[in-house]
Amino acid sequence: MHIYVYGSVCRGEVQPGSDVDMLAVVEGSDARFDPAVFSQYAYSQLKELWAEGNPFAWHLAQESRLVFADDGSDFVQELGQPARYRNWAADSKKFYQLFLEAADILAVRRDTAVFELATIFLAVRNLAICYSLDIGDSPVFSRRAFEGLGADSLCLDAKSRRILEDARILSTRGFGVPPSEGDVSAVVGRLSDVHRWMCALMSKA
Amino acid sequence: MSEFGDRMRAQRRLLRAVNANAWQEELFGLSSQAIDRWADRSGLNPESELVSLLRAASNRLSFLANRSQMQITEDYRRVSDEVRNLTGEIQEAMGRARH
Numbered sequence: 001m002h003i004y005v006y007g008s009v010c011r012g013e014v015q016p017g018s019d020v021d022m023l024a025v026v027e028g029s030d031a032r033f034d035p036a037v038f039s040q041y042a043y044s045q046l047k048e049l050w051a052e053g054n055p056f057a058w059h060l061a062q063e064s065r066l067v068f069a070d071d072g073s074d075f076v077q078e079l080g081q082p083a084r085y086r087n088w089a090a091d092s093k094k095f096y097q098l099f100l101e102a103a104d105i106l107a108v109r110r111d112t113a114v115f116e117l118a119t120i121f122l123a124v125r126n127l128a129i130c131y132s133l134d135i136g137d138s139p140v141f142s143r144r145a146f147e148g149l150g151a152d153s154l155c156l157d158a159k160s161r162r163i164l165e166d167a168r169i170l171s172t173r174g175f176g177v178p179p180s181e182g183d184v185s186a187v188v189g190r191l192s193d194v195h196r197w198m199c200a201l202m203s204k205a
Numbered sequence: 206m207s208e209f210g211d212r213m214r215a216q217r218r219l220l221r222a223v224n225a226n227a228w229q230e231e232l233f234g235l236s237s238q239a240i241d242r243w244a245d246r247s248g249l250n251p252e253s254e255l256v257s258l259l260r261a262a263s264n265r266l267s268f269l270a271n272r273s274q275m276q277i278t279e280d281y282r283r284v285s286d287e288v289r290n291l292t293g294e295i296q297e298a299m300g301r302a303r304h
Contacts, residue, residue, distance in 0.1 A: 112231070
């Protein structure tokens with residue numbers, strides 16, 4: 001059994017409401033790990049992710065820290081560098097579609113507004129991460145990965161970015177103050193810029 | 206679409222079903238913490254039928270999340286069906302919770 005911490009805390013990106021991402025790597029499955037606290041993977045699953053160059057494998061390879069190992073080894077470190085990422089076409093389409101669905105819903109109804117804003121944040125961030133992996137220089141996994149792409153970064157005003165980040169924390173951690181109707185409308189008004197940025201990334205990679 | 210997209214849509218259907226009622230605050234997501242917050246703001250007993258059903262749906266979606274990298278399997282289909290059924294049960298439980 002190996003236990004790792006990964007994600008924002010390993011980057012020092014701590015903010016109110018942020019959680020500590022924990023990974024348990026086990027033989028088969030282990031019911032002792034609460035799924036609300038741990039992402040649980042079998043050793044064989046993690047090896048498969050490494051072999052396919054999955055973004056999560058790259059994330060762990062770059063930003064995980066061993067907390068406990070029952071055999072004294074560092075399993076993730078021993079896996080070495082994951083295979084080259086080669087799923088950009090499918091992943092970009094997936095996150096683009098996710099964005100479109102959420103944007104379309106926000107245009108006509110608001111009963112799941114926070115969830116839709118959180119989904120847009122997820123789509124934008126993950127598209128940026130996958131793009132950084134695809135172009136291959138240096139993958140970016142930060143919460144604001146979309147601002148870490150140099151000339152290809154998304155230029156989003158600070159207010160819209162905050163509203164999207166806050167919605168993600170509300171939706172996943174249940175923490176924070178809900179956006180006002182004006183806040184939601186402000187972000188909706190910027191979604192055409194986000195759409196253009198997504199299309200530009202998809203045409204470049 | 207992808208399993209990932211399917212899971213997000215299932216979550217959205219559940220949230221939409223819950224938020225169809227005028228609660229003190231909308232349910233923002235199906236994470237354990239989001240459910241805790243919503244139940245507290247809505248004055249619902251954490252052990253109530255409705256909250257328990259939401260937790261069950263959350264757990265089943267987590268099951269799917271942990272298998273998002275895997276091919277579609279019988280397990281995946283079975284759990285997807287369970288989440289769909291839970292959505293119906295949640296709608297019925299909401300009717301009871303409001304009376």
